[in-house]
């Protein structure tokens with residue numbers, strides 16, 4: 001691996017103020033956990049503690065679920081427009097604090113400032129979308145085959161739901177689970193990834209400030225074992241999870257054994273398909289964004305590239321030229337395009353997988369530089385592009401890093417078949433100028449999200465988000481789809 005030429009280390013001074021203290025939120029009270037100490041650190045400057053506190057212990061899961069149960073009935077009886085108004089006030093608070101929280105997000109997770117600020121605003125946008133839920137259809141109305149009768153399908157909250165969220169979108173993913181859960185009248189027990197507790201606390205604070213009654217949202221900061229404890233709790237009525245396939249399948253099994261619904265948004269191994277007729281400059285820009293923004297740490301990231309044989313060399317050269325101008329370094333520097341991975345351990349495992357793949361025959365097409373000025377290098381991985389074969393683990397397994405595995409295809413049909421060569425089916429991106437080929441792809445690609453001439457990542461709050469095949473489990477997220485998970489129906493046969 002190229003370590004880059006700029007090896008000067010300028011250590012960032014610790015901020016003079018004490019780092020924010022982490023607190024759990026249980027039954028409307030902000031409390032210190034009884035568990036082990038926890039510090040979230042800046043992956044670009046590991047000596048900088050971003051927040052610190054103590055973690056929850058398993059007994060807190062029971063306290064939080066009971067507090068949620070006690071609060072849920074009253075919350076469900078609150079008119080949906082009032083529930084929505086709380087979300088709207090929290091959205092305004094996030095918008096007002098977007099700069100400050102965006103910087104905290106950058107410091108805690110490692111994505112760039114623009115991405116951090118953008119993610120806080122996105123969380124606000126999601127809260128605003130669900131704030132308007134009271135103005136949308138609340139159910140369905142059917143005709144009856146019998147005289148004097150109508151049939152209504154009404155919706156009710158599940159009750160107390162668990163939310164388990166990953167590190168990579170520390171505020172947007174929680175917002176798009178918690179907002180529909182709350183607006184539909186559920187109470188929530190939330191366990192965020194322990195690498196990003198500060199942003200979790202910031203979202204919970206915004207909701208509390210906005211007037212959410214005590215117990216309706218409970219926040220447990222702590223280890224992954226709390227998620228297992230949560231799904232096993234006899235009073236839990238459902239669990240929504242985003243994270244790794246392995247953990248998701250384990251939690252899904254636990255939920256199934258208890259007979260409670262589970263919503264899982266799991267792995268992706270998303271392909272960008274660049275066909276011979278594509279606008280290659282547009283495709284190179286979008287593949288760059290899809291593969292390398294957020295250091296490739298998105299379940300929707302482009303981690304596979306299928307490129308038409310006739311244009312493959314030209315396309316890879318265009319991608320390399322863009323990568324040469326792609327600055328990798330301190331994510332709080334506004335001129336930087338890509339920061340570190342979330343932890344040094346994550347970076348080590350990505351570097352190890354790349355080295356193993358190269359030893360196994362993967363051919364390096366591009367490896368970028370990391371500007372080490374002012375940062376600790378341990379969590380950084382340069383942008384890397386490798387040509388691989390079908391057996392390569394880089395082709396098959398989700399890596400969650402800035403690594404793109406490439407294969408060449410002789411025709412559009414072969415390109416679609418290569419893209420389909422995965423147990424995952426979250427998203428795909430197709431680059432073509434031909435509408436007929438684009439329409440063929442809609443049928444040929446078994447994915448939850450298909451982008452035509454745009455990058456594989458991204459989601460809008462008003463449309464379904466989630467994967468096909470083994471990428472997803474249960475109802476989709478966002479938009480009207482979220483209601484499928486966070487409510488259940490009562491069919492009312494209504495005769496006068």
Ligand code: UN1
Pocket residue numbers: 166168169173242265297298299300301456457458459
């Ligand atoms: C996006 O592509 O902007 O964990 C969102 C993830 C996805 C969210 C992706 N659940 O990366």
